Amino acid sequence: MNNKDFIFDGCNMTEIAAKYGTPLYVMSESSILKKCQEIKSDFLDKYPNTRAVFASKAFQTLEICRMVVQEGLGLDTVSGGEIYTAHKAGVPMEFLDFHGNNKTLEEIKMAVDYNVGRIVVDNLYELEALQEYAQKVNKKVKILFRITPGVDCHTHKFITTGQLDSKFGIPLENGILKDFIRRALDMENIELMGFHFHVGSQLATNESHLAALNIALDLMKDVKQTLGFETKELNIGGGFGIHYTGDDKTVKVSEFMDPIMNELYAKCDQYQLAVPQITIEPGRWIVGEAGVTLYTVGSIKEIPGIRKYIGVDGGMTDNIRPGLYGAKYQAVLANKMNQASKEKVTIAGKCCESTDILIYDMELPEVESGDTLAVFSTGAYCYSMSSNYNKIPRPAVVMVKDGKDRLIVKRETYEDMISREI
Ligand SMILES: Cc1ncc(COP(=O)(O)O)c(C=O)c1O
Numbered sequence: 001m002n003n004k005d006f007i008f009d010g011c012n013m014t015e016i017a018a019k020y021g022t023p024l025y026v027m028s029e030s031s032i033l034k035k036c037q038e039i040k041s042d043f044l045d046k047y048p049n050t051r052a053v054f055a056s057k058a059f060q061t062l063e064i065c066r067m068v069v070q071e072g073l074g075l076d077t078v079s080g081g082e083i084y085t086a087h088k089a090g091v092p093m094e095f096l097d098f099h100g101n102n103k104t105l106e107e108i109k110m111a112v113d114y115n116v117g118r119i120v121v122d123n124l125y126e127l128e129a130l131q132e133y134a135q136k137v138n139k140k141v142k143i144l145f146r147i148t149p150g151v152d153c154h155t156h157k158f159i160t161t162g163q164l165d166s167k168f169g170i171p172l173e174n175g176i177l178k179d180f181i182r183r184a185l186d187m188e189n190i191e192l193m194g195f196h197f198h199v200g201s202q203l204a205t206n207e208s209h210l211a212a213l214n215i216a217l218d219l220m221k222d223v224k225q226t227l228g229f230e231t232k233e234l235n236i237g238g239g240f241g242i243h244y245t246g247d248d249k250t251v252k253v254s255e256f257m258d259p260i261m262n263e264l265y266a267k268c269d270q271y272q273l274a275v276p277q278i279t280i281e282p283g284r285w286i287v288g289e290a291g292v293t294l295y296t297v298g299s300i301k302e303i304p305g306i307r308k309y310i311g312v313d314g315g316m317t318d319n320i321r322p323g324l325y326g327a328k329y330q331a332v333l334a335n336k337m338n339q340a341s342k343e344k345v346t347i348a349g350k351c352c353e354s355t356d357i358l359i360y361d362m363e364l365p366e367v368e369s370g371d372t373l374a375v376f377s378t379g380a381y382c383y384s385m386s387s388n389y390n391k392i393p394r395p396a397v398v399m400v401k402d403g404k405d406r407l408i409v410k411r412e413t414y415e416d417m418i419s420r421e422i
Helices: 013-020 027-044 062-068 080-088 105-113 124-138 175-186 205-226 253-273 321-325 414-418
Strands: 024-028 048-054 074-079 095-096 118-122 141-148 190-196 232-237 277-280 292-302 309-311 331-332 342-347 357-362 374-377 396-401 404-409
Touching: 013 024, 013 292, 013 374, 013 396, 013 404, 024 027, 027 048, 027 253, 027 396, 062 074, 062 080, 074 080, 080 095, 080 105, 105 124, 118 124, 118 232, 118 404, 124 175, 124 190, 141 175, 141 205, 175 190, 175 205, 190 205, 205 253, 253 277, 292 357, 321 357, 321 404, 331 357
Parallel strands: 024 396, 048 074, 048 277, 074 095, 095 118, 118 141, 141 190, 190 232, 232 277, 309 342
Antiparallel strands: 024 292, 292 309, 292 374, 331 374, 342 357, 396 404
8 A cells, every 4th residue: 555645535646636737626525425414414314394505605516516415405605606506507496595795686686587495685775676576577585684693703803704793694783674574574575484694604613603593582582572473494504613723623513503403492492482494504514624735846945044935836826715814724745645744834825925825834744846735624715716816727626536536627728717808
């Protein structure tokens, strides 16, 4: 058995890098399926009247849409493009939730025309536009209101969304939400099903979800008493944390969800509320750890006594997260797995931007030009946030499983990049 090369879902990453070129996103199908199966056994099958949707924004391609739907999940979408991709993948449109803090009129029409399952309404502008269009085409549209529970979760401030001062959601204060509910209940072409919240991302504990759940349950009790509205559905968002570096912990579905479901049942009983359907919408948790990005080492620059920069053939164009919010990653030399760490290096991307540093100060075996660097946990928010900055083509995506590899997204070409330019 070769102990020199990094083996990922049965595939040799040095050989995969040579076969497809670098930079390259590699996704482990076994890992994605395992996550979907944990959601099924520890949430969907365990609790009646529950749904799970994959947050497409984390990583959306035709193939991933087909895979997660096959595993019994729906899809959370946030744009016309994500709806279109799901549609092209053959996903039944009733499996879709459609989010967004500023859906365009075109997107609203598209969601209604495509019969998207749930539209998560964020503001009055959207509610009125929805009613107007649904009336025009004589349809009844199922909606949830996205609320801002005002919970401050302990994660990076750029990936926190549930606190009061947020561009997302409707504040509970000052009667704003109640006013929206009254209006929705009066609209002939709108069917209000319930509420949605999303407290933040990369959460190690369910503390914020529990706090937000309690706020939502108080709201449900209040609107039942004051407006006679019985909540049928509650979507508690995504945000389950994964392992990137150090002590990061991959959340277990049962540990995260059992206390939430227990609290839900107890409070519904206490408040005499019908238990609503509960939806979760994890993105990162399903695909994050399934992804590895492979790079080839090129330039090596040592500034004596200061720092050794290792230049790789990708960077912020395929992984903006370190530059955007200081995200941390771990990596190995995929062709030197049998060698001990020898030097402290900093991994630099190839873009014309000083923040284009993928990893600061990590230990690696002696690095040489031509080595293959594998960066872990890049399955979420890397491909989906990739760009053509510096006119760098986006990498290909290869799916691996039990020693087999298949291309699911072709590498972009120079010609692709100018194909829309006139
Ligand atoms: C509304 C909503 N749902 C789900 C998610 C998915 O979050 P995560 O990938 O952390 O599970 C997000 C992420 O921003 C979101 O805004």
